[in-house]
Amino acid sequence: MLEVQHLSKSYGPFPAVSDLNFNAQKGEILGFLGPNGAGKTTTMRMITGYLPPSEGRVTVDGIVLQDQPLEAKRRTGYLPELPPVYPELTVEDYLRFVARLKRIPAREQAAKIDRACRRCALADVRHRIIGRLSKGYRQRVGIAQAILSEPPLLILDEPTAGLDPRQIIETRELIRGLAGEHTVILSTHILSEAATTCDRVLIIRRGRLVAADTPANLTHRLKKTDTLLLEIRGPAEAARAALAAVPGVARVELSAALPGAAADSPARLTVESQGGDIREALARAVVSAGWGLLELKPVEVSLEEIFLSLTDEPAAAEPAEAAAAAR
Amino acid sequence: MSGLWAMIRKEWKIYFVTPAAYVVLALFALISGFFFYSMLAVYVMQSLSGGEFGGGALNVNTQLIQPLFFDLGITLLFLLPMLTMRLYAEEFRSGTMELLKTSPIHRMQVVLGKFFAAFGIVLLLLLIAFAYLTVVLHYGKPDLSALAVAFLGLALMAAAFLALGILISSFTRNQIVAGVVTFSLFLLLWVAGWTTAYSSGTIAGFFSYLSITTHFQNFTLGLIDLKDLVYFLSLIVGGLFLTARRMELAE
Incomplete structure (x- = not known):
C-alpha cells in the first residue's frame, strides 16, 4: 500500500531524516513514535508531497509520488500538525472547497461531506464559522478534511495533540474505526497512544528508524x-x-x-x-x-522503558553525530 | 480546471466574508467618486471660460479622462495591496499551505486562482469607475475607442500590481510586511519615471522604462503601444510564474 525507500532529507549539512525504509499494509494503523524533533513531521511531509525529499522515493498504492505527484496526492489524505482550516469559512463551505480541491465529482460531493461530518461528529456545527469553534472541533474538521475523499492512505500528524482526555479517547476510536478502509499512519510522542491505537509501531530517533514492530513484540523483544x-x-x-x-x-x-x-x-x-x-x-x-x-x-516492561532505551542510545554514538551536525 | 475554479471561489468567499472586498469597493467608490466630481467641475468651469473666447468645450479625452485615469491609477496603487497581501502570507501562517500543496492541484492553478479572484474584484472596481463615466457618455462626446483603451490600460496596470503583490505575499507569513513592501514597490514603480525630469542619461531612461506611469500614460491617451503591452504582460506573467516557483520551495 505504502512503500518508503531510502527516504532522506537534509537541511544543509544537517540530516533531518536519513535513509528511512518501511512499508504499510492495507488497513493497517502504523504508529510513528519518537521524541519531538526526531523527524516525524518531516517524514510525513515527504510522504504527502509537501516537502521534496533529498533522496529516496515514496510509492502510494503502486504510484510513485516523485513521478506522478498529482495521482499520488489523490490517494492520500493528510492532517498536518495544525489543522489546515480557514477560520473565516463555515465548516460546510470549507469542506465544499476541499471536496473541489480533491477533485471529488460534483454529484458525489454532498454525500461525501455528509459522511465525513457524520464520522467526525460535526453535524451540529456544520454551519458555524470555523474560527469560532473549539480546538477539539477544529481538529475534527481537520480529520474530516483528510478523510473526505476517502483516500486509501491517511497521514495524521499528532491527531490527538492539544485535545482534552475525552476528545483524545473519541479521536482514537475514530481512528480505529478508519482502519480497514484506510491505511493510517499517525505520529505521536505519547507511548500509550501508540500502544493502544497502532498495529505496528516505528520508533524513530534523529531521523533514523531504530525499531519497527507490533507494540507486543517490541515489549517482548526488549525483555x-x-x-x-x-x-x-x-x-x-x-x-x-x-x-x-x-x-x-x-x-x-x-x-x-x-x-x-x-x-x-x-x-x-x-x-x-x-x-x-x-x-x-x-x-x-x-x-x-x-x-x-x-x-x-x-513484570511487564512498559513501552516507556523500551522507548527510553531505544531513544537514549549509548553515549558512544553521540560525539560522532554531534561532530557531524556541527560540521 | 476544477482546482482553479475551487481556488477562485474560495478566495472570493473569503474576500467577501472578511469583508476586505466590501471595504475596498466602498473606499474606491468614495475616492474615485470624489476625483470624478472634482475633475468634472474643473473641466466644466474651464470649458465655460474657454467658451468666452470662442473656443467652446475642451477636449473631453485629454482634459478630463486622461487626468481622471491617472488618479484612478493612484487610488488602485493604494488599495490593491489590501487585496494581495493576505493571499499567500495567510496560507503560510495558518498552515493551509500544507493542504494546498498536498492536494491534487497544480501550483499554477493555485497561483492563477488567487490572481483571478483578485482580478474579479478589480473588474468590480472598474465597473464603479465606468458607472461614473456614463455621465460623461451621456452629456459629452468622448472618443469611445480612446476610453476603451484607457480602461484596458487601467486593467493591465491593476493586473500587474496584483501579480507583483501576490509574488511579494509569497515571501512572508506576515500580512503587514507583505502589504507594506507591496505598497512601497508600487509607489517606487509609479515615481521611477520622474528621473527624466532632471536627467536624460541611460540610467534615467532605464528608470523611466521601469516606471509604470510611462507605460500607463499612452493607454490613457488612447494609444496602444506594443512596448507598453510587453511591459505589463511581462510583469503579470513573470510575477505569477515566480510565485509558482516560490511555492515549490520549502518554507
Missing part, C-alpha cells in the same frame, strides 16, 4: 530476561536465599520494606530468570518452606 514479582509472608532474608537457590534464577532482589510497615508485613521480591518459565518452581519453593505465597506475577 531480555523475564522478571517476576513475588510477595511472600515469611522471613524476608530467608526467602531471598531460598529463591536464589531455585534452578534457573539469575538474581533475586529484596524490595525495601515501606517505612513504618508492621514487622510481619509481607516481603516483596523481584526475581529475574535466565529464561524459561520458573513460576511453578518458585511457588513450590515458597510453599515447601511453609511461607505464604501472596502474589506471583510477571
